[in-house]
């Protein structure tokens with residue numbers, strides 16, 4: 001139980017929590033602004049082992065800063081941690097129209113913008129309610145903080161073996177954010193829950209990316225491969241990706257804690273008119289860079305960049321093995337990006353058939369890029 005020794009602290013804590021809930025945050029907890037020494041050491045060690053490779057922006061200096069809240073806000077006393085459910089009710093249908101899977105977190109609007117703006121409004125409103133200028137820094141996966149470590153300390157949820165933060169009523173289907181502040185608030189206690197003996201997320205991960213409890217090998221994670229990776233997807237992993245074209249939810253779908261998760265109350269996180277329950281893959285293969293930017297401007301999908309998404313689309317079509325994709329993939333053999341041409345070649349090789357093989361043979365006559373030539377030769381074999 002929080003101590004009620006200081007009535008001002010207790011009052012400010014109560015006001016902050018009630019106001020955060022009023023603004024639509026599903027969960028709110030308070031953490032101290034003490035350094036995260038243990039999480040810093042673990043994260044740096046993971047980096048040293050190469051498990052975070054492929055994310056050039058996730059560097060050591062960033063981790064150090066994110067584990068020392070007072071380096072970010074020297075007057076920091078507390079961190080107000082929040083979580084918002086994004087669990088959508090809508091169940092997309094994928095197969096009949098060659099639709100590709102989009103992870104649930106990316107079916108509505110971009111959470112960074114939605115939650116950051118709301119947290120900024122929260123800080124302004126809180127200053128009015130407490131009748132003092134609250135000093136604050138606000139982050140929703142928009143800065144160096146380790147969002148999950150903060151959420152754990154604030155009692156929002158506990159670390160699952162998949163490394164996702166699990167919460168009681170919303171499972172792991174939550175976005176995390178925080179306000180580092182100079183307010184003295186009453187900290188909550190971390191929850192005592194664990195995953196027990198369950199290893200379903202590890203057993204069912206399509207690529208075996210959860211290499212030990214609480215350890216992800218980035219380079220194998222489909223979320224990394226489809227969103228963050230900018231280069232070719234390793235051949236050995238492509239067949240394991242199935243029809244997932246942006247992110248992956250398998251470790252969350254199989255998690256027993258998620259069975260009872262409540263649906264999101266936030267309209268911005270539902271696909272609605274402008275979001276995406278599934279992506280129609282064939283028309284996507286013809287999209288230009290400008291159309292990509294326009295279509296996905298408010299969506300997390302923008303992060304993959306046009307050519308990354310088209311690369312993923314080729315892999316998904318190759319895995320689906322549906323010959324309706326052949327004419328579209330043949331056209332993609334002439335795409336201006338070698339990355340797309342190479343993956344289109346792979347997909348044609350997987351689908352096979354006379355028409356696919358003929359177009360691969362012909363493209364070898366004109367293709368000049370070495371990497372793509374290699375892909376074509378492999379596909380012909």
Ligand code: B12
Nearest residue numbers: 103141146147159163164165175176214216223224247248
């Ligand atoms: C980098 C990153 C990724 C990378 C790398 C993932 C990774 N392992 O870090 C990639 C692109 C793969 C990724 C994927 C996803 N991500 Co991401 N990602 C991040 C980011 C930017 C940093 C995460 C980080 O600090 N990694 C460092 C590693 C070392 O930390 P970690 O894996 O969490 O490991 C911790 C635990 O292992 C714990 N630990 C270690 N040993 C032990 C032992 C015990 C007993 C316990 C209890 C704990 C424990 O300590 C470690 C350090 O804190 C955060 C946003 C942020 N700024 O924090 C979002 C974030 C983690 N991602 C998020 C989401 C939604 C996803 C996806 C679900 C998206 C999707 N559907 O495709 C997947 C989930 C994949 C997975 N199982 O992790 C959410 C997670 C929300 C939640 N409920 O946890 C975050 C918090 C963004 C947000 N603000 O909402 N992500």
